[in-house]
Amino acid sequence: MKKFRKQDSEKYFEEKKPVRLVDTQEYMEMIRALLEDGQEVSMIVTGNSMRPFLKHGRDKICMKKTDRKLRKGDIVFYRRENGQYVMHRILKCGDQSYTLLGDGQIVPESGIRQEQIFARITKVQVRGKWIGSENFRWRFFEHIWIRFCGIRKLGFSFSSKVQNLKKSSKEIHNETVRAAEKWKDGIFQEIFDDWKWILHYSVRYRWTIFFYTFLGMVSTSLGLLSSIAGKYLIDIVTGYQMNKAGMIFGVMAGSFAVSLILNGGISRIMVKLNTNISNDIRADLFEQILDVSWLELSKYQNGDMLSRFNQDIETVGSNAVSWLPAVVIAFYHFLATFLVLFYYDKVMAGIALGSAPFVVLMSQFMMKKQRDCQKKVREMSSRMMTFEAETFYNMDMIKSLGISLHCSTCLKKLQEQYKKITLDYNLFSIKTKAVLSVVGMAIQFTAFGYCLFRLWTHAITYGTMTLFLQQRNSLSGAFQNLVSIIPSFLNSSVSAHRLRELTELPKEIHSMQNQKDLFLTKGGLEVRLENVTFSYTKGKQVFRESDFCACPGEIVALVGTSGEGKTTLLRLILGLIEPDTGKAILKAQDKTEQKLNADTRVCFSYVPQGNTLLAGSIAENLSIAKEGASREEMKTALEMACAWEFVKKLPEGLETKLGERGKGLSEGQSQRIAIARALLRNAPVILLDEATSALDEETEKKLLKNILEKAPEKTCIVTTHRPGVLRLCRRVYRVEDGKIAEQKQDFSGQSDCRTVRHRNFSG
Numbered sequence: 001m002k003k004f005r006k007q008d009s010e011k012y013f014e015e016k017k018p019v020r021l022v023d024t025q026e027y028m029e030m031i032r033a034l035l036e037d038g039q040e041v042s043m044i045v046t047g048n049s050m051r052p053f054l055k056h057g058r059d060k061i062c063m064k065k066t067d068r069k070l071r072k073g074d075i076v077f078y079r080r081e082n083g084q085y086v087m088h089r090i091l092k093c094g095d096q097s098y099t100l101l102g103d104g105q106i107v108p109e110s111g112i113r114q115e116q117i118f119a120r121i122t123k124v125q126v127r128g129k130w131i132g133s134e135n136f137r138w139r140f141f142e143h144i145w146i147r148f149c150g151i152r153k154l155g156f157s158f159s160s161k162v163q164n165l166k167k168s169s170k171e172i173h174n175e176t177v178r179a180a181e182k183w184k185d186g187i188f189q190e191i192f193d194d195w196k197w198i199l200h201y202s203v204r205y206r207w208t209i210f211f212y213t214f215l216g217m218v219s220t221s222l223g224l225l226s227s228i229a230g231k232y233l234i235d236i237v238t239g240y241q242m243n244k245a246g247m248i249f250g251v252m253a254g255s256f257a258v259s260l261i262l263n264g265g266i267s268r269i270m271v272k273l274n275t276n277i278s279n280d281i282r283a284d285l286f287e288q289i290l291d292v293s294w295l296e297l298s299k300y301q302n303g304d305m306l307s308r309f310n311q312d313i314e315t316v317g318s319n320a321v322s323w324l325p326a327v328v329i330a331f332y333h334f335l336a337t338f339l340v341l342f343y344y345d346k347v348m349a350g351i352a353l354g355s356a357p358f359v360v361l362m363s364q365f366m367m368k369k370q371r372d373c374q375k376k377v378r379e380m381s382s383r384m385m386t387f388e389a390e391t392f393y394n395m396d397m398i399k400s401l402g403i404s405l406h407c408s409t410c411l412k413k414l415q416e417q418y419k420k421i422t423l424d425y426n427l428f429s430i431k432t433k434a435v436l437s438v439v440g441m442a443i444q445f446t447a448f449g450y451c452l453f454r455l456w457t458h459a460i461t462y463g464t465m466t467l468f469l470q471q472r473n474s475l476s477g478a479f480q481n482l483v484s485i486i487p488s489f490l491n492s493s494v495s496a497h498r499l500r501e502l503t504e505l506p507k508e509i510h511s512m513q514n515q516k517d518l519f520l521t522k523g524g525l526e527v528r529l530e531n532v533t534f535s536y537t538k539g540k541q542v543f544r545e546s547d548f549c550a551c552p553g554e555i556v557a558l559v560g561t562s563g564e565g566k567t568t569l570l571r572l573i574l575g576l577i578e579p580d581t582g583k584a585i586l587k588a589q590d591k592t593e594q595k596l597n598a599d600t601r602v603c604f605s606y607v608p609q610g611n612t613l614l615a616g617s618i619a620e621n622l623s624i625a626k627e628g629a630s631r632e633e634m635k636t637a638l639e640m641a642c643a644w645e646f647v648k649k650l651p652e653g654l655e656t657k658l659g660e661r662g663k664g665l666s667e668g669q670s671q672r673i674a675i676a677r678a679l680l681r682n683a684p685v686i687l688l689d690e691a692t693s694a695l696d697e698e699t700e701k702k703l704l705k706n707i708l709e710k711a712p713e714k715t716c717i718v719t720t721h722r723p724g725v726l727r728l729c730r731r732v733y734r735v736e737d738g739k740i741a742e743q744k745q746d747f748s749g750q751s752d753c754r755t756v757r758h759r760n761f762s763g
Contacts, residue, residue: 049102060125073142075121194496216329226255234463278317294576303386312495319492373425374494508598524552524713525684532582546740558719560735566719605678607691613662619654625681640706641676667694688718
């Protein structure tokens, strides 16, 4: 049985002493007796049926006998058929009965007769302050809250979940630790690292970005000022204020003019910053990629690299500047608008913020999902670009094989995959935007209803209502701007992550010594590999425990079937890859040794397989090897490569323009230009990887003779399958079955290969 102290009814127990305990039935009979005598009775609220209007144990009510016809929204005390006394609000008035519902309930109670109701609540004490029917809180629950029975369930469910989140201090500490670990290991840490990388470029232009942000905040302030001025103009028109009309109109016109100028300046600054940062990122990334280990870089396809280097850099560059100022400006706009609303009406400011908790709760899910979708879109875009680049690069082969239709079919399949990924991402975006829009619409209707209510009660003017609705929309727009920044934020994070993958690849090994000393060494350089073992992947050796030697004044050949490792050996010599075991060195005539690495590459002139000429003039292609080379030096190199005879016959000679991959020249002519470029570099060691495969035997022999006669101290290493080249070699190495072994047979049919150093080349 419930028990109450007598002071629960103040007026009654002022006259009745001493204090004693009574049961509920006796207590309520005392209350009814006082009410029948025409007295007002106050008592402490017990139970939660009237929450959130009244709180159990804290608030009080004051009631009296019903003295007028009851209406919808009245709070009444009544007795149920089972004898229980209850306080509820009238939801519906019928001819013979009433339907009642507590403010904290979702199921109404109908069939309550007039004789069951014995009191009406006239005022309540909330947090120590008495309020009545003229108070806004009272009117809100009487006229508005009662109409939203359908959405109470959702609100009470959310409130229940919030209450369940209250934990002990120890539990909160444990949750914090776990959240910190999740941050460290999870998606947020990745995003943080990506943006840390982006912002180290932005900080170079921090003062310009600061100025840009300041202009944006000034423009926002002027917009707010114009809105407030508009409020007063409306009040003037409706007759509430008639003074200072000219000044207010001047403020509005001035704000508009200054905003127009500022917006132009902001746009100009933004374009300049975007361009500068994109160029900075592209230049830095280009330099870093050039220094990446060849073995690591070879894992990426050209199309993927181009996609990252263009699309991802543009994405990062456009947001590296705009994102942070956009956040600051949007937040300032949001905060300033909120403060304006708060100044005029605290409740309106609270309503305008209604969607914020929902967006915060959704943010983690949205960020992870959007990031995953963006990553898939980027990867698929890279695959398409790779396919397109390879197709255009091999157009001759595609046409000759008649597989154009096959290539078109493959592209369409890739496009279908790209379409599916894009549409899946689009569907997710539509769903998230729809959810946010529904929440925003609910807040908008709530704000509109509140404004109408305040206008109906003459608490605000028409100008204030216009300001409320305008700034509510502005606040919603500012908040939507903050939300819309999330996709671009995540998009930039994905692009930055893809770029960081390239910058974080292992770099080439550099020695601390000055390799130019080796380059200038007299007497040439010896290339030596001792007991070398190498494999691209663990367990699959290309060659093992092998030796190789090439000395100055020699032409040394590498032979073997395709795929045995000849080109791999050249990569070892160039320092593009490192042996797993053994020693790979350059040895000078004074016995100085240097391990082969990225820096020893200065000692080599390399002509790889295939066409390596670039779009541009012949002179431009040659000057790549030696910047600032004179025309006479170019001519000498072309003569050694047996190329000057056809170059001088071209209409523009050295200035003849070539297309991509030397288009405009034959394969043999392109090879000779490439060899001339290597000779112009004048490095101690020349590497020719099938570089004479398109030459006739006579031209090939003349070219090699020129190298030995005009550059007798150079070391020349060639890979070839042609017997004509082998007859000119000092020594020949065969790469076969994982070994590099020196050949000793006589290619001419007369003598051992080791005796041909001073062979007569005349015939």
